[in-house]
Amino acid sequence: MLKRTLTLAAGLALSFSAVVAQAADVLATEVLKVTAIPDEAPTELLRKFKPLGAYLEQQLGMKVEFMPVADYPAVVEAIAADRIDLAWLGGFTFVQTRLKTGNAIPLVQREQDAVFTSKFISSDPAVKSLADLKGKTFAFGSVSSTSGSLMPRYFMQQDKIVPETYFSRVAFSGAHDATAAWVEAGKVDAGVLNASVWDKLVAAGKVDTKKVHVFATTPTYYDYNWTVRGSLDPELAGKIKAAFLALDPAKPEHKAILDLQAASRFIETKPENYKGIEEAARAAGLLK
Template sequence: MMLRSVFAAAAGLLMSAAAVAETFTFTAIPDADESRLNARFGKVADYLSEQLGVDVKYIPVKSYPAAITAFRNDQVQLAWFGGLSGVQARALVEGSEAIAQGYEDQFFKTYIIANTSTEIEASDELPEDIKGKTFTFGSKGSTSGRLMPEFFIREAFNASPDELFSRVGFSGDHSRTISQVQSGVYQVGAVNYSVWDTEVEEGKIDTDKVKVIWTTPTYPDYQWTIRGDVDARYGEGFKEKVRTALLDMKDEDLLASFPRKSFVPASNDDYAPIERTGKAIGLLD
């Protein structure tokens, strides 16, 4: 087994120089379940490869900025970004374009969740009681875990999170936000609604310990962003082929990796509200 891997690695090293030119590589921001990323997204790569007629490879990354960097450095040509990370990435790579978003991403939302020991009740308005509690966002660069909830919190209380909460943390991702609020490391948190719903469904959440206390208004979020030079490199009309392949993705098994019902067309303009919000709270220049 070991010998085989060594040979495989050696062969990979020798071949990589030749193969790199025509391989089409993509990545996805690690926003929730990171286990077996290779296995899950490997299937997506196989699907795209079949549809596009080129070698498609997936590389896993550990953080939002790593995904953006890989996109900027042309180590990936296509990426599944969040709202904010997509805006950041497109600002760095001229000509890059949002080509598709999840069906759910047209009206995405964030849940504010609280440990039940806080005895904060769910309501239609952002509850006053969250003041003075400890609070965690998800990743610092997350749209649903940071940008939008911070925006709505600032709007509701006219104060920054640092002023409002006794302690502000960044858990790193949505799953960890849930587990930290559930275990009481933080009392209140902001989490991507889709991750929450999925985990509730899978029975991963102890709803006696943590519950949703408020839902934000909707906003656009995740999208597929592609580099502007792909037509020149992979052939005329390649970008459209990618878009079509994504929109045609119907296999539930593949869609579950994101997890989305389906993909729908998107454009850069759809994310203007995100850009404005990012500038408003100083995350974008």
């Protein structure tokens, strides 16, 4: 009788533990924690996300919370530690995240992210190409930025240009909008930034095209995507993907969300799309 009682007690304890664990999983996903690489000012990132966050709350039936991070590496660490469920990543940051976690899953990307480019800009009217910048000052965005550093550097290296020896000084502004501001203010002679951010700055009148001009554009490459941590419930991940794919530019309320994301629409993506970026990062010595 005592053995049966102990066995029953042990079974109940295990069942209770399982229930507690399941409850903890449910509680952990009651709030979808979202972040984005800080490639623009924090206030701008939050402004762009608010309508999208409200849409996701409606579609998923759960609270969605945006959690800003200090820098690009912090995004990678947050996903690896399961502190973030969903993140807007650049191509290189995705590669870093995938290599660190082994299972981060890219869900969707904007249509233009399959054919993304970077813009080289200068405030000097005499600058028509990179050949005109030898010995001058130059700015990238963040060291970890795909479109503001990695891919422009990779394409320059294809043309036998090593930035640190070609330019008199190389600086890192930390963000695309900051690069444009530096060039316009004459802090550097030229710089490179995300083509999408450049177009947005021009459309919003936040850069004076009488002072700053585009003198070159990179070849195309894959860039940004929305990625979930590999340990996220697959059913929830599927709902998140479906919500993005359901955004229809023909619906005014959806178009407002897409416009803030600088997207015509979202399409599915996969890890294989970012192999080229991984190869570029290894060629640049940014991955071992």
